Amino acid sequence: MRRAWASLLTVLVALVASLALAQTPAAEREADRAAAAWTQGEYNFQLGPAEAGDPRAARELLLRALRFTPAPADVRINTSLRRYAGTQQGGLEVYRYPVAVAGSDASIEVTVEPAGEGWRTRSVRLVANGTALPRFLFGPIPAVLFVAATLALLYGLIRPTRWREWVRRGWEAARTPLWLYITLNVLLYGAFALGMLFSYGDREIGAALREYTAGGLSSTGIGELVQGGVIPAALGISYWNFLSGAVLTTYLPGLLFGFPALLINLGRFFVLGIALSPALGSELPAAAFWLHVPTIIVELQAYIAVTCAAVAMVFKISRRGLAVFRDYVYVLPLALTILVLAAWYEAFELLVLIPLLR
Incomplete structure (x- = not known):
């Protein structure tokens, strides 16, 4: 589910991240130390009875x-294969190390941050x-086909x-009954x-x-498409949002x-609210958030429309029987239309409008 929390966050992260020209030797040494310590289980954790009863410990x-993936058993790593992945906001440096884990092709991503005159490990995560x-x-052909x-x-x-x-017909399925559509919106x-609001209350957790x-979303590949320009970016955003979201x-x-879709989207929207909150800071100007508001409203509306149509089946099945499932299919063309149009705006916003504010 983590990967399905929309390309919205992926594209913003790809844009906001500023890659440094060279890594810091001290940061590199701390990342190597953390990678080796991770394989020894230094960052493993478990919730015991004491932590469960203590809000601060919990x-x-x-x-x-959130910051450390427990190390699998018998994992192996070669720190000499380290790859510098760039610098994030606040001077954080990111390094990747391929790891040998049975049955998977994976790496760990180690993020280190300045601490006084030295560096400390902020996170170690296993990524595919x-x-x-x-x-x-x-490639160029999919981009041309997407325009067509x-x-x-x-x-x-x-x-x-x-x-x-x-x-x-998809719109009718989503907004009927109207009271349900309004309530779910x-x-x-x-x-x-x-x-x-949560991100303002606890910025560290946020x-x-x-x-x-x-x-989790960095491996989607959307960031690579964003670097190709507005058309590839719109293609990648549309594909990911429609298929996955x-x-x-x-x-x-x-x-x-409908109810599983409702629960999933409640969680998705809550996390997106945290992730996109201005409370957490950004390298972008404050006006960039307001440029992104139309993207948020329109893209989320696609998921809301599908959710509304799904939940509405409960109220229609006694009258229409299994025909409600046929009506439900028509919400997909509606969602695709919304997401494609929103993706064009989002790509233009990220690659043209926001850079003008820098």
């Missing part, structure tokens, strides 16, 4: 869980190698076509707002959660009469 354990996005998206598909989608909306009828957007989700973690769980 909080510290939560921070540790490669990208979650298929490699066929990384977007134009076809727009034509299908403007003209009286079957696509426009499908989108209309308030609930889900409220979860996002609650996440933002920052750790942002880093945790960003680490709308289909796999909303539409399919929604087939169980």
Whole structure:
């Protein structure tokens, strides 16, 4: 589920991160030490009865869980294969080490931060190698096809076509009954707002959660597409948001009469609220957050529409029977339309509008 918390955060992390020209030797040595200590289980943890009953101890354990992946048994690492991964906000330096773990191709990502006159380890996380996005998206032909598909989608909306009828039926499935649609909008957007408020209340937990989700999403490959320009960025964002966000973690769980989709999106929206909160600071100007607000509202609306249509089946099945599942299918063209249009704005915002503010 962590990887499904939208490309929204992935793209922001890829943009906000500023890669340094050279790593610091002392930071490199601390990263090597931490990598070796990780294999020995130095950062492993478990919740005992004492921690469970002590809110402060439980909080510290939560921070540790967000920042450190427990080392698998018999894991091996060669620190000489270290790769410098760049510098993050606040002068944090990131290093990657390939690890030998049975049955998986993985690395650990070690983040170290300045501490006085030296360096200390901030996090050690196990991450998968490669990208979650298929490699066929990384090229000029998919970008050209995506532009053509977007134009076809727009034509299908403007003209009286079957696509426009499908989108209309999806909209009807999402907003009927209207009271349910309004209620779920308030609930889900409220979860996002609650996440933002939470980040103001506990910024350390909020920052750790942002880093945790960003680490899980860093392997999607969207950052690489963003570097290719607006069109590849819009393609990658559309693909990830629709397949992972709308289909796999909303539409399919929604087939169980909506409530699993509702629970997933409540968690997703809460985490996104934390991750995108201005309370946690950013290298971007404050105005950049307001430029991103349309992206937040529109992209989340796609997930809300699918969730509403799923939950609405509970209230319609006694009257329409199994036909509610057929109606539910039409919410996918609606979600795809919303997410494609939002992805174009998001890519333009990140690569054109926000750089103008720097």
